[in-house]
Amino acid sequence: MKIIVLGSAAGGGYPQWNCNCHNCDGLRKGTIRSRARTQSSIAISANGSDWLLVNASPDILTQIRATPALQPARAARDSGIAAVLLMDAQVDHVTGLMMLREGKRIPLYCSAAVRQDLRHGFPLARVLSHYCGVQWNELPVDGGDHASFFVPQLDGIRFTAVPLDSKAPPYSPHRDRPVAGDNIGLLAHDLITGKKLFYAPGLGGIAPMTAAAMREADCLLVDGTFWTEDEMIAQGFSSKPAAAMGHLPQSGAGGMIEALDGMPASRKVLIHINNTNPILDEDSPQHATLRRHGIEVAYDGMEILL
Template sequence: MKIIVLGSSAGGGFPQWNCNCANCDRMRRGTLKAKARTQSSIAVSADGENWILINASPDILTQIQATPALQPGRYARDTGIAAVLLMDAQVDHTTGLLMLREGKPIPLYCTASVWDDLTTGLPLVPVLSHYCGVRWHPLPIRQDHLEAIELPGIDGIRFTPLALSSKAPPYSPHRENPHPGDNIGLMIENRASGKKVFYAPGLGEIEPHVEAAMRSADCLLVDGTFWSADEMIRLGFSSKHAADMGHLPQSGPGGMIECLDSMDAARKILIHINNTNPILDEDSEQHAALLRHGIEIAHDGMEITL
């Protein structure tokens, strides 16, 4: 099973188009040792030919062009993307669907909550109905147990969605009334080897069922949005703490570093990294601290094989 990180940044990418924080400003000036990043998305395959796209970033066209495996060139019109699976209904994880409108009907896997948001508050489904169309496959979200599924065309891989505590997007009809499935984590398992990856680009709370899933995984690919809880407040970009935005910061008591230190996974990788996060600076103390803890930082084009 191979996973390709198509995009490793949080919404807005890095550098963000309108941001002049220290990271973005220095990146543009060429004085920051860092890698540019597009908005978060991964692709998963067992055979290297048929891929499931997990989240459809607004940067999907750039990501496809940078990933030859997604364009095998077998026919006059072709793609290696066999299906799309969404973790939530956020703009930076869904609007790339519009860029896939020239193809065949899109097999789309998402929860009922996400589907409702994409037919109402952010009506991508009605728009796409005038182009390629969308075939919806509901992802099961159970309160009492976890249910694994297998997707047609993605042979050899089992997917298990986990409900996470989170709010729906601002445009959702139930923004202030959270539903199970507004945001999910995903266990991705190679059926042949039994190896597992736990993927959660938006993770604000380590609930018991989430902790159990993380402890059973061989690789953790999880929320790396903010270094500190007050990062956006301190920089003057927001009045909200990391937790208010559904993200567990890396530093401090109960933070992601402390959580990952308690896990036995062979690989621990942060993804969905905000442009303000000092870990992007490869010369920073925060970057070095992660490496001392055995924590990797995802970058566009990173490949994970299990």
């Protein structure tokens, strides 16, 4: 199983177009050691030619141009994207569907809650029906063995959707009344190598079912949005703490670092990193802390082989 990180930043990307925080300003001016990142998405393949696009970032066209594997050129018009799977209905994870409108009908895998949001709260599906259209595939979201599913053209990889503690988008009717499937984690099991990936770019808390899935994985690719609970408040960008936005910060008691320290995975990688997070500065003490804990920071173009 091969995984390519197409985008590793949170919503808005990095540098964010209108942000002059320490990171964004420093990256533009070249005063910090860092690298630009597009909004989060990954691609998974069993054969290196046919790929499952996991989340469709607004930056998808840039990501496709940067990823030759997604352009196999087997026909006059062709793509290596065999299907799209959505982890949630957030703007930064679904808007890229509009950029795929010139192609064939999109095989789309998502929960019933996400499908509802895309038909009503943020009706992308209605717009796409005038172009390529969508072939809906509803994901079971109880996280059990019978919730496993396969995606055609990704033979040999079994997927399981795991419901997460996080937040539905602001336009969702479930925003303050969460339902199973608003956000999912994805466990991908390569049946040939036996290796497993757990992917969760939006993770507000680690419930027992989530912890069990994380303990199974050889590689964890999880929420790296904020370093502290009050990061956006302290920098004057928001009145909301990390928890209110559906994200578990890395630092502090019960944070992501503490959680990852207790996991047996051989690789632990943070993704969906907000532009304000000090780990983006590769010379920062926070970045050094991650290295001491054996935790990596995802970047665009990163490849993982399991």
